[in-house]
């Protein structure tokens with residue numbers, strides 16, 4: 001019985017917990033982004049989209065806004081929170097390395113994305129081929145050189161203005177190296193200035209350069225944002241040119257919306273793809289967390305985007321935007337549906353709990369009723385039954401005594417010594433006991449009983465023998481015939497002579 005209550009109670013408890021518990025997120029992933037520009041936002045969106053396929057993973061994103069110190073502190077806070085995996089795009093390779101190493105040594109798998117850290121204490125790397133990006137820049141410069149009528153020499157070189165990103169970040173150094181290696185044998189002079197990956201910084205740096213140098217033949221900017229910034233500075237400098245259109249050919253890198261639009265608008269000439277692949281980063285994280293095989297070092301392809309390609313990509317991206325909008329609506333609908341289902345599910349659980357509570361209460365009520373009936377039986381019915389049994393036993397004893405009494409008395413009817421003491425001694429009872437027990441079974445005292453038995457025998461003799469009243473009175477020990485006659489009349493209601 002107790003077990004039923006225990007089980008129902010546990011079941012009820014489990015139901016309540018189940019109904020109240022939120023959906024379980026198993027893995028907490030920390031994302032440390034060095035910057036928050038358009039390229040990074042694209043990467044974040046790709047990660048968020050891929051995450052829809054992994055409902056057991058939750059992302060926390062922290063942005064360092066180009067500060068190595070802040071990024072290290074943010075990584076340390078992720079370590080303290082014991083995240084299950086860390087995704088990091090380091091601001092500068094050497095400066096952020098210590099924090100990445102700390103995370104790795106704390107047993108947290110680390111995916112380094114886009115920019116590298118020095119050393120090899122990380123789990124996986126996913127990023128573009130920056131040296132190849134530099135080589136593409138060099139190829140483009142050569143093309144620009146070859147389409148000019150002028151012959152350039154070491155003394156009268158073709159001048160390339162390179163707008164670099166942050167020097168301590170690996171893409172900046174590798175892109176620069178790719179460019180320089182590609183132009184090694186060429187009559188080209190490369191002037192490098194720093195835009196730190198930002199449009200405004202690039203714009204300022206180019207404007208500053210133009211104040212002390214003649215216009216370069218071409219500009220290569222290490223990203224699209226800086227290319228647009230450079231174009232603005234050139235346009236401002238060459239006040240004769242309107243519509244922000246620069247007379248100097250400019251190449252960017254990344255192939256993000258801003259760059260493609262700038263090509264379409266004639267602001268810059270071309271760019272190179274630099275994939276962010278946030279989706280691949282999340283998929284790799286999922287593999288690592290599941291203990292599945294993954295690629296240790298993923299280098300993403302890069303390619304040139306000219307005006308034709310940019311137009312095609314813009315068209316595609318409009319279509320994709322439309323698709324995304326449709327997807328968003330579908331997702332919104334499915335979210336609403338999901339919430340509705342969850343509400344219904346909760347309602348169902350509540351109903352179940354109510355039913356269980358009712359069942360539990362009925363069981364409790366029955367249990368306590370049963371207990372009260374049991375105690376009633378124990379306290380009232382059982383003693384009564386015991387009384388009845390006792391009474392039955394008593395009456396059996398009385399019956400036996402009554403028989404024995406009659407036998408003894410009848411055997412001594414003619415004995416003049418038959419009196420209370422004599423009868424008591426035969427029946428082995430004291431005077432009081434004898435009186436009480438004879439009174440119980442016969443309803444009269446022992447002497448009255450003896451007289452009654454003598455009168456019954458006398459009546460028998462009167463009817464079955466020729467004995468006279470005198471003889472019968474003597475035989476049955478009456479003191480006289482007169483006394484016998486009186487007693488007989490009192491008992492039978494008529495005289496013995498009237499038989």
Ligand code: FRU
Nearest residue numbers: 035039115171197223254274
């Ligand atoms: C974005 C960005 C990109 C560039 C990359 C290099 O923050 O500056 O424009 O290609 O980082 O890491």
